[in-house]
Structures are given as structure tokens and as C-alpha cells.
Amino acid sequence: MQFTIxxxxxxxxxxxxxxxxxxxxxxxxxxxxxxxxxxxxCGACTVLVNGRRINSCLTLAVMHxxxxxxxxxxxxxxxxxxxxxxxxxxxxxxxxxxxxxxxICSAVGMLDEVKKGWPSHVSDKLDSVSLSNDEIxxxxxxxxxxxxxxxxxxxxxSEVSGxxxxxKEAADA
Amino acid sequence: MADxxxxxxxxxxxxxxxVQGVLGAGLDRSEGALKxxxxxRYGYEHPLAGEVxxxxxxxxxxxxxxxxxxxxxxARGLPGVLDVIVDDPRIPRQAAAFVPAHAGNDEIDxxxxxxxxxxxxxxxxxxxxxxxxxxxxxxxxxxxxxMAGVGDAxxxxxxxxxxxxxxxxxxxxxxxxxxxxxxxxxxxxxxHAAMEPxxxxxxxxxxTLTLHSSLQILHxxxxxxxxxxxxxxxxxxxxSPYIGGGFGGKMLGPEAVLAAIAAQxxxxxxxxxxxxxxxxxxxxxxxxTHQRIRLAADKDGKxxxxxxxxxxxxxxxxxxxxxxxxxxxxxYDAPVxxxxxKIVTLDMVQAGAVRAPGEAVGxxxxxTAIDELAEALGRDPxxxxxxxxxxxxPMTGAPFSTRALVECLDKGAERFGWANRAxxxxxxxxxxxxxxxxxxxxxxxxxxVDSQARVTLSPDGRARIETDMTDIGTGTYTILGxxxxxxxxxxxxxxxxxxGDTDLPPGAGSGGSFGAASAGSSxxxxxxxxxxxxxxxxxxxxxxxxxxxxxAIAGNRRVPLSELVGSEPLAALxxxxxxxxxxxxxxxxxxxxFAEVAVNSVxxxxxxxxxxxxxxxxxxxxxxxxxxxxxxxxxxxxGYALMEEAVLDQRHGAFVNHDxxxxxxxxxxxxxxxxxxxxxxxDRHANPIGVKGLGELSISGAGAAVTNAxxxxxxxxxxxxxxxxxxxxxxxxxx
Ligand code: FES
Ligand code: FES
Numbered sequence: 001m002q003f004t005i006x007x008x009x010x011x012x013x014x015x016x017x018x019x020x021x022x023x024x025x026x027x028x029x030x031x032x033x034x035x036x037x038x039x040x041x042c043g044a045c046t047v048l049v050n051g052r053r054i055n056s057c058l059t060l061a062v063m064h065x066x067x068x069x070x071x072x073x074x075x076x077x078x079x080x081x082x083x084x085x086x087x088x089x090x091x092x093x094x095x096x097x098x099x100x101x102x103x104i105c106s107a108v109g110m111l112d113e114v115k116k117g118w119p120s121h122v123s124d125k126l127d128s129v130s131l132s133n134d135e136i137x138x139x140x141x142x143x144x145x146x147x148x149x150x151x152x153x154x155x156x157x158s159e160v161s162g163x164x165x166x167x168k169e170a171a172d173a
Numbered sequence: 174m175a176d177x178x179x180x181x182x183x184x185x186x187x188x189x190x191x192v193q194g195v196l197g198a199g200l201d202r203s204e205g206a207l208k209x210x211x212x213x214r215y216g217y218e219h220p221l222a223g224e225v226x227x228x229x230x231x232x233x234x235x236x237x238x239x240x241x242x243x244x245x246x247x248a249r250g251l252p253g254v255l256d257v258i259v260d261d262p263r264i265p266r267q268a269a270a271f272v273p274a275h276a277g278n279d280e281i282d283x284x285x286x287x288x289x290x291x292x293x294x295x296x297x298x299x300x301x302x303x304x305x306x307x308x309x310x311x312x313x314x315x316x317x318x319x320m321a322g323v324g325d326a327x328x329x330x331x332x333x334x335x336x337x338x339x340x341x342x343x344x345x346x347x348x349x350x351x352x353x354x355x356x357x358x359x360x361x362x363x364x365h366a367a368m369e370p371x372x373x374x375x376x377x378x379x380x381t382l383t384l385h386s387s388l389q390i391l392h393x394x395x396x397x398x399x400x401x402x403x404x405x406x407x408x409x410x411x412x413s414p415y416i417g418g419g420f421g422g423k424m425l426g427p428e429a430v431l432a433a434i435a436a437q438x439x440x441x442x443x444x445x446x447x448x449x450x451x452x453x454x455x456x457x458x459x460x461x462t463h464q465r466i467r468l469a470a471d472k473d474g475k476x477x478x479x480x481x482x483x484x485x486x487x488x489x490x491x492x493x494x495x496x497x498x499x500x501x502x503x504x505y506d507a508p509v510x511x512x513x514x515k516i517v518t519l520d521m522v523q524a525g526a527v528r529a530p531g532e533a534v535g536x537x538x539x540x541t542a543i544d545e546l547a548e549a550l551g552r553d554p555x556x557x558x559x560x561x562x563x564x565x566x567p568m569t570g571a572p573f574s575t576r577a578l579v580e581c582l583d584k585g586a587e588r589f590g591w592a593n594r595a596x597x598x599x600x601x602x603x604x605x606x607x608x609x610x611x612x613x614x615x616x617x618x619x620x621x622v623d624s625q626a627r628v629t630l631s632p633d634g635r636a637r638i639e640t641d642m643t644d645i646g647t648g649t650y651t652i653l654g655x656x657x658x659x660x661x662x663x664x665x666x667x668x669x670x671x672x673g674d675t676d677l678p679p680g681a682g683s684g685g686s687f688g689a690a691s692a693g694s695s696x697x698x699x700x701x702x703x704x705x706x707x708x709x710x711x712x713x714x715x716x717x718x719x720x721x722x723x724x725a726i727a728g729n730r731r732v733p734l735s736e737l738v739g740s741e742p743l744a745a746l747x748x749x750x751x752x753x754x755x756x757x758x759x760x761x762x763x764x765x766x767f768a769e770v771a772v773n774s775v776x777x778x779x780x781x782x783x784x785x786x787x788x789x790x791x792x793x794x795x796x797x798x799x800x801x802x803x804x805x806x807x808x809x810x811x812g813y814a815l816m817e818e819a820v821l822d823q824r825h826g827a828f829v830n831h832d833x834x835x836x837x838x839x840x841x842x843x844x845x846x847x848x849x850x851x852x853x854x855x856d857r858h859a860n861p862i863g864v865k866g867l868g869e870l871s872i873s874g875a876g877a878a879v880t881n882a883x884x885x886x887x888x889x890x891x892x893x894x895x896x897x898x899x900x901x902x903x904x905x906x907x908x
Contacts, residue, residue, distance in 0.1 A: 022296055036370070036449070077210055148844070
């Protein structure tokens with residue numbers, strides 16, 4: 001099977017039953033994407049497929065041979081961090097770091113959904129969506145963090161999204 | 174070697190004279206870039222050369238009985254399967270805590286017990302093989318109901334941290350009191366639910382075993398693993414450079430032992446990660462608790478008696494007891510005191526340590542009861558607590574090392590706006606929401622354990638810290654670097670911290686909130702030796718020498734450290750151990766928790782609107798990371814108050830909600846903005862660096878602040894945790 005991951009082509013021969021998550025971790029050696037539950041219940045395995053965030057444990061790798069797959073390693077590197085990665089460091093949006101790649105990929109995908117105008121459960125209006133801390137928390141709730149860095153994660157995302165403190169308050173009010 | 178036993182206070186460290194200005198600063202995590210870019214490798218992710226095999230654990234669908242036979246033929250016939258191991262006497266039944274877990278799969282003593290492992294060339298094949306194994310079981314009736322077994326309960330084990338204790342006559346005090354509270358509070362089974370499952374990779378080279386895993390206390394795990402596998406400890410090396418959360422659960426997982434056994438049998442490295450559902454039944458849980466609290470007070474609001482008597486459960490052969498009353502023992506003054514524990518043995522996975530054993534659940538009950546008593550007396554809950562502040566440890570009479578509970582209460586009250594709280598419940602409305610404020614005290618005993626670290630200053634002027642201490646997300650990499658940088662006068666980027674390898678000096682490990690104090694002291698002590706040598710070479714008294722930015726300054730001379738070190742690196746071993754100060758002083762960290770909640774008057778749904786934690790935990794080593802520890806604990810408090818419960822099926826002894834979809838932990842949307850304030854008092858009696866434990870303090874009382882706020886919002890007092898909406902709904906006032 002052939003996969004395009006972080007802009008590079010990989011030829012691997014995984015088991016036909018392999019999830020996208022296991023192919024990334026066990027066959028391509030990209031272990032930045034984490035396995036927390038293997039059941040779509042924690043978000044640790046979140047990657048971006050054709051720009052959309054998905055739980056890579058819930059999908060078979062074989063279904064993604066023509067897709068554009070972006071993982072945490074493709075977002076930025078340790079010496080050249082993506083702004084979302086840098087914001088997580090600055091705001092201490094993690095502790096053990098295990099849920100972190102999933103949180104970061106999810107945050108990047110989530111901001112794009114907001115940009116496209118997709119409403120959420122807490123959106124006041126369906127046709128004009130604006131970001132607030134409540135919106136961030138709601139939209140990020142598929143990513144669990146047992147270390148419970150949630151407030152710091154929201155701060156990091158909010159900074160990257162360009163929300164000023166005044167906007168945040170206005171939107172939350 | 175700088176070896177210090179805490180029989181007296183330390184006379185003053187180089188750390189205290191440091192002018193580098195990094196200690197306490199809110200620096201970013203030093204390993205941060207590695208974690209956010211996905212290149213930090215956790216145990217299971219260690220790259221291996223050559224052929225690797227995958228293991229998947231086989232578990233039994235029964236809670237009690239004997240296995241009379243296995244059928245592994247189908248499994249063995251599947252493509253890619255290398256072995257199906259069900260006949261090795263070393264197969265552990267569950268996770269080990271302090272001693273090896275019981276081994277052998279003939280007897281089943283709890284639901285979903287591990288009985289073997291399937292090994293294959295792929296994860297998918299191993300999983301399929303494990304699920305294809307069938308077994309015949311002669312079942313027996315199990316017992317799963319704690320209170321039904323209370324008649325056969327036993328008392329605290331001899332080596333338990335907490336023994337039963339009593340002072341005065343509790344019955345007489347209750348009979349004589351002006352106001353009393355006598356209530357039972359219950360908390361359910363709870364699990365660690367670290368995001369990273371227990372996972373290990375075992376590699377044999379000849380008779381030497383290397384384990385890449387995710388463990389909290391490596392030197393202890395090494396001994397347990399060696400015994401479990403049947404080899405000498407010096408043939409074992411464990412590496413855990415990154416750990417995806419521990420919370421007390423990662424002492425030695427069963428998958429580590431099985432990976433070692435399997436790797437021995439198939440002749441190649443074996444990787445095993447436990448499935449999420451398997452963690453619920455094969456890693457020790459936090460016991461359910463049934464806590465009777467009796468409080469008596471005179472009409473002026475002085476406590477005259479305090480009793481905290483608990484029933485907890487344990488699995489077969491479990492040596493641990495949840496010390497439920499730990500927080501109650503020295504928190505409030507009262508002449509009559511009574512603390513007991515009963516342990517009921519059930520046919521369940523063992524009970525063990527989960528973040529803040531004792532206080533995490535004991536303080537839910539105690540601090541609710543105190544709120545009830547304050548109300549019965551018509552007193553403000555903060556005033557009531559201040560009125561009953563003990564001058565010395567009320568059980569032993571020992572002085573407190575440091576204690577700033579009152580300061581935390583006062584500062585918190587002001588910052589949170591406590592004066593705006595309506596003293597009567599149900600007074601504040603916001604649309605269909607009822608709004609309330611609550612508070613609780615926080616306390617966590619303070620520990621110090623043996624810990625060693627080596628510090629090496631090299632000719633290039635860089636320092637290297639080495640210890641088998643771990644960083645489970647607590648910030649160890651960063652704070653040990655800060656301690657060394659401050660002591661030696663080095664910029665942070667000139668300090669390398671190497672952790673999580675049993676080939677390094679044995680450190681404290683992570684647990685009981687003793688990590689920062691113990692490992693930090695060992696690093697500071699090692700630096701003492703290096704500073705002494707540098708001073709000698711500067712021909713100065715260490716106290717007259719300043720170390721800053723990689724230079725030593727004394728007597729009008731400023732010399733680069735690289736020059737002072739010369740061609741041979743300077744190395745020193747620091748060692749701390751607990752001493753008589755543990756007895757001379759009553760040691761604990763304290764705090765005050767505040768919460769504002771909204772209770773929906775129609776549905777009973779609870780939303781936490783804001784929280785404040787004010788904590789006194791000795792010296793704060795890194796303001797940013799300390800705050801993160803604090804908010805983490807407070808959020809666990811939200812979980813314990815509102816949602817966490819492993820629901821036990823009384824027919825089968827199985828947790829029905831054994832996954833992260835149904836075992837609810839707080840998620841983003843459950844968590845409001847959190848505010849944290851530290852009241853810093855350096856505790857010189859506790860350890861040389863004056864630090865007290867923080868990670869567990871912050872969970873203590875947090876849940877009770879939430880549930881007391883629920884009462885203040887709507888007047889419903891629920892004593893059966895967690896406070897899910899069904900328990901609140903019936904008591905809501907008419908609309
Ligand atoms: S591992 Fe995919 S959602 Fe948990
Ligand atoms: S940082 Fe540990 S689980 Fe999120």
C-alpha cells in the first residue's frame with residue numbers, strides 16, 4: 001500500500017486489518033500520533049486527513065491510500081515549531097505530553113472548521129460562527145487530557161486563533 | 174558524596190545563595206519542543222532493530238473459579254502467530270504495586286483476569302489470536318458487595334501508613350454536644366485512566382533484560398520485574414524517559430512481565446500495550462469507600478469531637494489500604510478524635526494507590542461534613558475552620574513544620590469574592606440556573622524518601638544531572654535543571670537532565686508527591702560538593718563566592734567555570750534520606766479550594782463556573798509548572814465531585830463502563846477558567862530545599878468545594894459521590 005504522509009510517499013505492507021493509527025506508529029515509524037484507547041474515545045490519535053481532523057484509530061489504513069495525511073511530525077519540528085505547537089509550550093498546554101499531539105492536530109483542524117463557518121453545540125447562531133473560549137472548549141471536547149491541562153490548552157489555542165482578551169470576553173459574555 | 178539525613182534542618186545550601194535567578198521562575202518545560210512535535214518517545218515507541226513481535230493479553234471472562242482447560246489450537250493456526258503462552262507459572266494476575274503480583278492462571282480471582290498472552294508478527298494477528306483462545310472454567314460464586322462483607326472485615330495491615338487511633342470517648346462527646354453531625358458518605362471505585370496505557374517492550378540480550386516501559390519508580394520496578402521473571406535484579410535495566418501519566422498506577426504493569434516472558438520464548442523483542450478495557454480490570458483501582466463522619470461542637474462553634482470511620486474494599490492478597498482518614502487526622506482541633514478503617518475482601522481486582530491515596534476521597538466526605546456542621550451552627554464555613562485551627566498537631570502534639578491554612582483561607586476568600594456568597598442556599602438565580610459558592614480546606618501529608626543524583630560539571634562548563642528519577646508530567650526535567658542551574662550559576666541551556674534509566678543513581682521516583690522534594694534535594698546536595706570544590710579552587714569560602722552565568726566570582730576575581738574545572742570533569746553524588754524530622758514535626762501541605770457552580774433548576778445539571786485554589790506547598794520551584802500541577806488536581810476534583818465512577822455489575826464483578834466513553838473524566842467543556850494562588854513559605858524542616866508536595870494537595874478538597882457550592886446553589890445535599898444529576902433532581906426546589 002502507498003500512503004502520502006506529511007508530503008512524503010511511503011510504501012508499506014501492513015495487515016489489511018491495520019488502523020491508520022497503527023500503520024503510522026508501527027509501519028512508518030511516526031510515533032508522535034498516540035494510542036490512548038483505540039476506540040475513538042480519547043482523541044490522542046487525531047491526525048489531519050485532507051485537512052480534516054479524524055481519529056486515526058477508528059479508520060482502516062487501507063481506506064486512505066489516496067489521501068493527504070498530516071501528522072504532528074508534519075506540522076512542525078522540534079527546532080521549527082508550528083505556531084500551535086509553540087503556543088502549547090508557552091502556555092504549558094500539557095503535562096505528560098501524551099494527549100498533546102492529538103490536541104494540537106485537533107486544534108489546527110478545529111480552527112479551520114470555525115473558519116469555514118461550521119457551528120457547534122454552543123454556537124448562538126448557525127449562520128455566523130465566532131470563536132470564544134466556550135466554543136474552543138466545546139469543539140475540543142473529543143480530546144481528553146487526564147493530566148487536565150485544559151485551561152492552558154484553551155489559552156494556547158485562543159492565542160493562535162488571534163482572539164484578543166477583549167474579544168474573548170465579548171464573545172463569552 | 175554529599176549525604177544528608179533529615180535529622181535536622183540543613184544549614185544552608187548554595188542554592189539559597191544563588192543569583193542566577195532561574196529558581197522559581199515560570200520557565201517553559203525543558204522537554205517541551207520534543208513533546209509538542211511528537212518526537213519524545215514513550216516506552217512502547219522505542220525504536221528497535223530487527224524483527225519485533227507483538228503481544229496481546231488474553232483475559233478470562235469470569236470473576237471467580239478455576240480454569241480447567243484452554244483451547245489454543247485456533248489461535249496457533251492463525252497466520253503470523255508465533256506463540257500462545259498460557260502455561261507459564263510466572264503469568265501475573267494483575268499489576269504489581271510494591272511486591273510482585275500473584276502469579277499463575279489456574280485460579281481466577283477477579284473479572285477479566287490476565288491468563289496469558291498471544292504473540293505474533295503483527296499487532297492485528299496477536300489481537301485476533303488472543304480473542305480466539307477459549308477456556309473452560311469451573312465457576313464459583315464471587316463476592317462483590319463491600320457492605321455485605323463488613324462483618325468479616327479486617328483492620329489496617331501492620332505496615333499500613335495509618336493505624337486505627339482514638340483519643341477520648343467519642344460516644345460521650347456526641348451525647349454531650351450542642352450540635353452534632355453523624356452522616357455516611359460514599360465514594361465509588363475509581364481508576365487512574367492515564368492517557369497512555371500501560372505498555373512495555375522487552376528485549377533480551379543473553380541473560381540480560383532491557384525493558385522500555387512507562388513506570389513511575391524505576392529502581393523499585395526493577396526489583397519486582399526481576400523477581401517476577403525469575404532473574405537477578407542486576408540483570409535488569411528499565412528505561413522510562415517519558416511517561417504518559419501515572420497517577421499512582423504505573424508501578425509495574427502485568428504487560429511488562431508478560432513481554433519479558435514472551436520475548437524469552439520467541440527469541441525476539443516483544444511489545445505489549447494493554448487494551449484500555451483491560452486496564453480497568455487488571456490495574457489496581459481506588460477502592461469504593463463508605464465513610465461515617467461524626468462531628469460534635471459546642472454552641473460557640475468549637476469542635477469537641479471528630480470521628481472518621483471507613484469501610485474500604487480490597488482484592489485477594491492486596492496488602493494496601495486506602496488511608497481514608499489521612500487528611501482528617503491533623504486538620505482540625507478537637508479533644509476527642511477517632512479514626513478507624515475496615516477492609517472487606519472482594520473477588521475483584523486489587524485496590525491500590527491512585528493520586529492522593531486517602532485525602533482524595535476522605536476529604537470529599539470530611540469537608541462536606543464540616544460544611545454541614547458550620548451550617549447547623551449558623552456559622553460561615555471559613556470562620557468555622559479558622560475557629561478550629563489547631564496550634565499543634567492535635568493527635569501527636571508535635572509542632573507543624575509550616576502551616577498556612579488560615580492564610581490560604583483568608584487570601585482565597587478575598588480573591589474569590591466570598592463576601593458576596595449568600596449564606597442561605599437557593600438565593601441566587603441566573604435564568605433557569607441556580608448559582609452557589611462553596612469552599613473546602615485542602616491538606617496532604619508531606620513525604621520525603623531516599624533519593625540519589627549525580628551531578629557532573631564538565632570542562633566545557635556544562636552540567637549534567639543523572640538519576641533514575643522520572644518525569645510523569647510533573648516537570649522533573651525542568652525543576653531539577655533549575656535547581657542545578659541556580660546552585661551552580663549556570664544558564665538553563667547549560668544544564669542537561671538525564672532521567673528514567675536504572676543504570677543511573679536510584680532516585681525517588683514519582684509517587685506520593687515526594688518527587689520534587691526528594692530528587693530536588695539530592696541534586697541540590699550534589700551541587701554542594703561541586704560548589705565546595707570550585708570554592709577551594711577559587712581559594713574562597715563557598716559562602717563568599719558568587720556563581721553566575723558560568724563564572725565564579727570571589728575576591729575581585731571572575732573566572733569561567735570551564736577554567737576552574739580544568740581537564741577532568743567534576744562529579745558528585747548527592748543523597749537525601751528521611752530522618753527524625755519526620756517525627757519531630759507534623760508535616761503537611763495545605764490550601765483552600767473555592768468553587769462557583771450553576772445548577773440547572775429544571776434538569777439538575779451542574780456546571781462549574783469558576784474555581785480558585787490557594788496552596789501552601791513550601792518553596793515553589795517553577796511558577797508555571799506548579800500552577801499546571803494545581804489546575805490538574807482541581808480538575809480531578811471536578812471529576813470526583815460530578816462524574817467519575819467505575820460502575821460495578823454486582824452479578825459478575827465487572828466494571829460495566831470499562832472504557833473512556835463511559836467512565837467519565839472531565840473533558841474540555843467541563844472545565845471553567847481556574848485561578849491558582851500560591852502562598853510560599855519555605856519549609857526548612859521538611860527537606861533541604863524547603864519544598865512540599867503539590868500534585869496531590871491540589872485534588873484534596875477540590876471536589877468538596879464543588880459539592881458544597883451545589884448545596885449553596887440549590888439546597889440539595891448529596892452524600893453519595895459522584896453528584897450526577899439524577900441524585901440532585903429530586904431535591905430541587907419547586908419552580
Ligand atoms: S486512540 Fe483513537 S480516539 Fe483514543
Ligand atoms: S498532557 Fe497528559 S494527558 Fe494531556
